[in-house]
Amino acid sequence: MALLQISEPGQSAAPHQHRLAVGIDLGTTNSLVATVRSGSPAVLADENGEPVVPSVVHYGSDASVSVGAKAAALAIVDPLNCISSVKRLMGKSLQETRELTGLVNTLSDSTDESGEMQVPRIVTAGGNVTAVEVSSRILEALKLRAEEALGGELVGAVVTVPAYFDDAQRQATKDSARMAGLHVLRLLNEPTAAAIAYGLDRQMEAEGSIVAIYDLGGGTFDVSLLRMNRGVFEVLATAGDTALGGDDIDREIVDWICSNGEIAASDPSTMRRLLEAAKSAKEQLSSAQTAAIKLNLNDEKTIELELNRTDFEQMIEPLIKRTLAPCRRVLRDAGVDKSEVTAVVMVGGSTRVPLVRQQTGEFFQRDVLTDINPDEVVAIGAAIQADILAGNKPDSDMLLLDVIPLSLGIETMGGLAEKVIQRNTTIPIARAQEFTTYKDGQTAMALHVVQGEREMVSDCRSLARFELRDIPPMVAGKARIQVVFQVDADGLLTVSAIERESGVVASIDVKPSYGLSDNEIETMLRDSMENASDDMQSRKLAEQRVEAERVIEALDAAMQQDADEFLDADEKSQLLSLRSGLQDTIDSGSAAEIKNAVEMLEKGSSEYVERRMNASVRRMMAGQSVNEIEEKLAD
């Protein structure tokens, strides 16, 4: 497992059993879970054969929580305690949440003790809840469905996010998975997931084709341009709008119903009814020319209207036009001409609207592909990726190269944002920037990190404020503080800092602008576990033991191979003593003690890992040049 022999990718020391992993499409309106079974990916349905879980959570006054269809059914009778489209709230500030249109729930006014954290909380009969918690309920339900269907515990999940999600939205998604007890193997961009499903299904990658993925979901829009070539999926550019989707189409229809049916501003329950009617009209108009709208309102008033397709298309055309600007932008960012695009794939339920297909087809001047169910394609792609990441396909040749959707910058003088990492840079990526002190003896420094394309910080999204401490005191301008901005394969940012003159690593306090701090998540986790049985404790212990044995086994295998090559006697004995320390805790220690010992051993062996990895890459590259010489000789 650990300490893989990197010159032989994917080959694990021993054959292992199939590890259960799933792909999860956590959608605005609907969510799905899929897995690869006997080599083919499939969405997991419930006992009635229903693949889709509506992304709705209901909190009852008796502390009951229901998710999915059950919750959706309660939406009309108890709209205030029912939360739908929670994805639109992920990673948003209180202010932004207040400004969202069509939110029927009540937001809590109370701030916490510090009064600073701006995590919005929704008031429900079951208590105040954050978007991350609501989302984690949906993930829990999907996890449960998968574990029941597959008959075992999951090793992990690939969870999809809109490509255009910023760092705060991604972090919130990952936090909600953590809260649901799901190990996230990777956050995968939705259009990229769809590309995997299509690419592998249709052998589209054969000739280095360039594919546009147009993904219009319930609440988000993404467009990505990928080059596919023999198992390599390379995202060239991505663009989108995280506040544009089918929900907006529904609201247009609601407005139309209200003005034509003479309905004034309405209560939450009527609003739900209106939305239901709008959704149904929209769906009818995907195939029919007219849709009959009939609904009974609370005051016994019955509304009967007919909406024809021409009027419908006229009212939604501005929305669809809004999706074309990002389409133009990805082409420009990728330096690709429309004529070079070889396929256009439609993803997301909203691409069932005929006008969406027509306008996209006209824009790209080609027919659009709709042959994989647009609701399921993202979950299918995620399942394929999860299967590979879990290690079930050791000979997989797939390589996914994704990009960061929005530029990352730091605030400089005068409120200007200086870009550190440009949008559409391939991830993972690290960029270093050097700063100095401006006062004698200065030991701390603040950094404000923002995400967005605009010049002024106030027009970008604030991600976090970092405070660097423990800078050794020096004369002004002498310190050389190197700050490294690192974006990992999930698209998540971490910042580290070191003072180069002294080599002192500055400690960093992160204050996320919107998200939950680590402490808050820990507290929520603890709260949710308090009710859990001892079961939980013993399960945790068992898990830690397995983990510890795995780590020891990997270390033994590595040391047997090359301890003498990479470690001197002192280092070796140090490592062995950490190893026996861990061995001792396995039998007698608590879960926390074992975890701690595992961490100590991993930390202690990191230098060793580093040396052997570097050496093994060098060996590999040396091997390559040998091959090259052979090639040349053959010519």
Next chain:
Amino acid sequence: MQVDLTSNYFELFGLPVGFDVDLQRLQSRYQELQKVLHPDNFAAASDAEKRWSMQAAATLNDAQATLKKPLARATYLLRMNDVDLDTETDTQMSPQFLMCQMELRERMEDISSKADPYSEVESVRAEISELTSETSAQFAGSFSSNDFAVARDFARQWQFLDKLARETDDIEAALDEA
């Protein structure tokens, strides 16, 4: 944790050091290496290995982006020869180039008031692109004859042109979104 792959980016991809780069070869080498080093291969590995892989993949991405884009490659080559562009501190430019840059800027400012702004964008873009090819050729010439001081001047002009090209893209994007 330190990722120590090679002494320079060219060596990493087995390419000869120089301004001319076989882009296809760069791409295929990059992908071969990434297939082994990418974090997706280490999803189940220890934290130390994950970290190492992330840094190795980040280095690879940076190397590939640097060698792929001609201007970034030029800057990198100069730096390998201890020549820095000092963009922040050195603002000296030939008067001739400054004139030409000013004219372009004026045209860019007027784009949005044109009857057909898109064709004006195209025309400005074409001119920048022509100037860029000239400048990059001049860079290549002086660099290959080891005249780094002159190469540096051309690289700096090129940098200005590159900035203008990006701004032209932004103007077009603003037109799209208007």
